[in-house]
Each structure stands twice: as structure tokens, then as C-alpha cells.
Amino acid sequence: MTQKTRIAMISALAQSPPPAMAAMAEVWPAAQVHNVIDDSLAADLAMLGLITPGIYQRFMTLGRYAAATGDELNPTRGILFTCSAFRPAINRVKAALPIPVLSPNEAAFEEALACTKAKGANGRVGLLLSFAGSLAPLTAELAEIATELGLPCPAIVSEVADGALDALQNGAPERHDALIAAAAMRLPPVDVVVIGQFSMARAAPLVRDARREPVLTTPHMAAAKLKRLIAG
Numbered sequence: 647m648t649q650k651t652r653i654a655m656i657s658a659l660a661q662s663p664p665p666a667m668a669a670m671a672e673v674w675p676a677a678q679v680h681n682v683i684d685d686s687l688a689a690d691l692a693m694l695g696l697i698t699p700g701i702y703q704r705f706m707t708l709g710r711y712a713a714a715t716g717d718e719l720n721p722t723r724g725i726l727f728t729c730s731a732f733r734p735a736i737n738r739v740k741a742a743l744p745i746p747v748l749s750p751n752e753a754a755f756e757e758a759l760a761c762t763k764a765k766g767a768n769g770r771v772g773l774l775l776s777f778a779g780s781l782a783p784l785t786a787e788l789a790e791i792a793t794e795l796g797l798p799c800p801a802i803v804s805e806v807a808d809g810a811l812d813a814l815q816n817g818a819p820e821r822h823d824a825l826i827a828a829a830a831m832r833l834p835p836v837d838v839v840v841i842g843q844f845s846m847a848r849a850a851p852l853v854r855d856a857r858r859e860p861v862l863t864t865p866h867m868a869a870a871k872l873k874r875l876i877a878g
Contacts, residue, residue, distance in 0.1 A: 650678035651876060652722045654712035657844075658687035658729035661814050665847035666728050669865035674873040678720075682712050691731055692779050702735050709739035709747065724876050726750070726868055728844040731780045733787050746875045751784060753871035754840050754864045755791045761838040761860060762800040769800030772836035774829055774853065776810040776822070776846050784842055803836055805829040807846075814845060827852035838862060 653670070657663050663681045670679045684704065691697065709725060716722045724746040727736045733749050740747040762769025771788065775781055785802050792799040807822075807829035814822040826841075826849040833839065839861045841850055847863040854861045 649720050650676055651724075652716045652720050653677045653679045653724050653726060653872065653876075654682055654715060654722050655679055655726045655728055656682045656684075656708050656712055657727075658684060658691075658732065659845055660685045661811075661845040662728040662843075665863075666726070666844050666865045666868075669847065669863070669869045673866055673869035674877070676877070677869075677873070680715065682708055684708060687729060688731070688777070688779075692777075697732060697735055701732070702738060705732065705735035705739055706742065709743055713743050713745060724748070724872050726872055728865070730843050730864070731777065731783050733783055746872065748868055748872055748875075749787070750844055750864050750868055751787060751840075751842065752791060753867035754842075754862045755788050756795070756871075757862055757867055758788070758838045758840050759792055759795060759797050759800070763797060765800065765837060767798040767800065769798075770834075770836040771800050771802050772830075772833040772839040772857075772859070773802050773804040773842050774807065774826060774833070774839065774846065775804060775842045776807045776814075776826065777843060778806045778808075780842060781806065800837070803833060805832050811845065819848065822846075823849040823852050827856050830856040833857070835859075840864070 726748050736749045758771050789799045807825040810822045810825040830853040841863050844865050850863050
């Protein structure tokens with residue numbers, strides 16, 4: 647039997663793995679995905695307001711643990727983080743580990759920059775969120791990736807679907823999706839829409855119904871990039 651490529655996903659929300667697993671199954675069915683979850687991280691970040699030294703250390707611990715799973719015949723070949731508000735901590739894990747490590751939004755943001763490249767600084771990216779704490783780090787992340795690629799940073803137009811994350815966490819997924827679709831309809835015209843959190847990907851069909859622009863989901867773009875890095 648052919649062994650599947652072993653991939654670890656690390657999440658800070660219990661709601662993130664299902665859409666990420668679905669995207670991996672769709673984009674890279676030859677991958678064998680397992681989950682590592684610390685669902686206290688998002689709440690701790692919201693309470694503390696910043697990534698503390700303790701949170702940095704927790705990410706390093708999670709990353710090293712995930713990289714050590716598997717065995718000599720089928721080691722973990724890559725790590726995908728699904729938690730969008732923690733890029734500085736994820737970057738430290740990237741620097742420390744010898745295997746590919748992806749932050750959740752980098753692939754979607756690279757594609758968004760490709761969509762806006764022709765317009766340069768006049769481009770507009772619509773960013774949909776359900777966790778307001780992600781807005782500042784994701785705005786900074788898009789600017790950092792644009793700089794790394796030598797591209798001007800487009801304007802970010804954001805909408806936060808207030809109440810959507812609470813609805814999802816309280817067992818009301820249809821309300822979650824409806825609130826995200828309503829937030830999508832409030833966005834002005836943009837060049838591309840990015841659904842900025844893994845837990846929101848389930849609402850993508852409603853967002854696409856509400857928008858004329860390309861709509862990118864972070865788990866699908868991340869799965870495709872990880873596949874390129876590992877499988878070629």
C-alpha cells in the first residue's frame with residue numbers, strides 16, 4: 647500500500663480543523679493529515695491583547711511536537727498552521743524547523759497580490775473576518791508579503807462579521823454563514839475577496855453568491871501551496 651504524505655495541522659480554534667481537513671481532502675487527497683489543537687490560544691490572545699513570550703513558547707512547543715510525530719518510515723513532511731492572528735509566532739517556528747511550515751494566510755495573500763499586481767497601490771483587497779483581533783496582524787502580514795515579493799501593497803477594505811464566530815462556537819453554523827454573507831455584501835467593489843479565517847471557509851458559497859470578484863479561501867490556497875512545496 648502506498649504511504650500517504652504525512653501533514654500536521656496546528657489550530658488555535660476548535661472550529662478550524664474541519665474546513666482545513668475538507669480543503670486538504672479536496673486539493674491534496676494523497677496527504678495524510680492529523681491535527682494538533684490548543685483551543686485556549688485564541689481566547690488568551692483576545693484577553694492579553696498581544697503575543698506574549700509565553701505564547702511564543704507555546705507555539706514552539708506545538709511546532710516541535712507536530713514535527714516529531716510520525717516515524718522513520720513516514721515522518722511528518724510539513725506543518726500548516728490554521729490560526730490567522732499569530733504570524734510572528736509562526737515565523738519563529740518556521741525558522742526553527744527543517745520542514746515546510748506555512749502560516750494560514752500567506753498563500754491566499756500571495757494570490758490576492760497577483761490579482762492586484764496590475765493595479766499596484768491602487769488595488770483593493772476585500773478582507774472578511776469573524777474575529778476582530780485578526781484585522782491588525784493580517785493587515786501587517788499582507789504588507790510584509792508585498793514587501794517580500796517586491797510589490798506595492800494594495801488597500802485593504804475589511805468587514806468583520808460580528809457574532810459569526812460566537813454562532814459557530816454555539817452550534818449555529820447557518821447563522822454563522824448568513825452573518826458572513828451579510829458582511830460580504832457590505833464590502834464595496836474590490837479586486838479580490840479573501841475569506842481571512844479557516845473557520846469561515848464553510849461560508850464561501852454564500853460569499854461567492856454575494857460578490858462578483860474572485861473569492862479566495864485560506865485553507866484551499868494553503869493546501870495547494872503546501873502540496874507544491876512538498877510534492878512538486
